[in-house]
Amino acid sequence: MSPRSQGYLYVAITMCIWGGFTITSRLNAQWGISAWDITALRFALAFCILMPILLYKKDTAFLWKKQPFILAMIGGVAYCLTSYSAFHYVPAAHAAIFLNGCIPLCTALAGLVLFKQPLGKHIWISLVIMLSAITAMSFLMYQETGVAFGFGDMLFFLSAIWWGVFTVLLRQWKLSAWHSMAGVAIWSAIVYVPIYLLFLPKNLTAPEPAHLMLQVIFHGIFVVIVATLTYVEAIKRLGAFKTGSIVTLAPFMAAILAVPLLGEPLSLAIICGLIGMAIGALQPWRWIGHQDSLQQQLDQQKKQS
Incomplete structure (x- = not known):
């Protein structure tokens, strides 16, 4: 299999997991699994x-640096609690709009605020499109329901801010995929699980055991470990822009699938927001004349030879 084909395979795996995150997180609300419990x-x-793998490899020194701890608190604990909680208030389509749709924007703004990274013209175009879409959507929602935004929408937008800051810090600190993924998972468990056991409400007896086991396996293994590694491998082969653009489609596809699978409504306001x-997130105009990283490497080799 060629590197490009491998890249698309990794993208497909990541899309399935990211799309599944949206569907299964909404199922948490229907199955009575709280955000405290699933986190x-x-x-x-x-x-x-x-942890046993890191101990076996004698690769634990990186855990004692401040970077993995900060990333865990932002992209681990804070992001999970707000995003999982939001699914208890609003349908899955709202996640595609206020979470995944806003992540590119929040990432760009986080880079500007934290590290003075300038906003390019493509970001400004996306900003105008996104603000126009949200304005139109809120107007239509107000006409339909009398409420423009819900509490769940605010939680999703807060989650997008957490993930934007997390992405910028991860890019700035240049941690490897393995160290960033392992550090976030381990420090999140060390800090959050004791607090959960001692102080937070628990509702582990209400859900069906099969439902609870399914969610724990999917979110603990596939979302935390597998999707992180496949996403990074796809970036190596296809480049960050192409990989990010394709993978961004997954939550929007999941929002459409949630209509027949979960029986969720799809109003004119939601359709307007999704489109x-x-x-704005995909920036399709940038695909014209864009080459992936593999093709750029091949062209560079031809010039040098």
């Missing part, structure tokens, strides 16, 4: 898998 179980399982945020 604790997710990181506890990842800890039990990753506008998808265009």
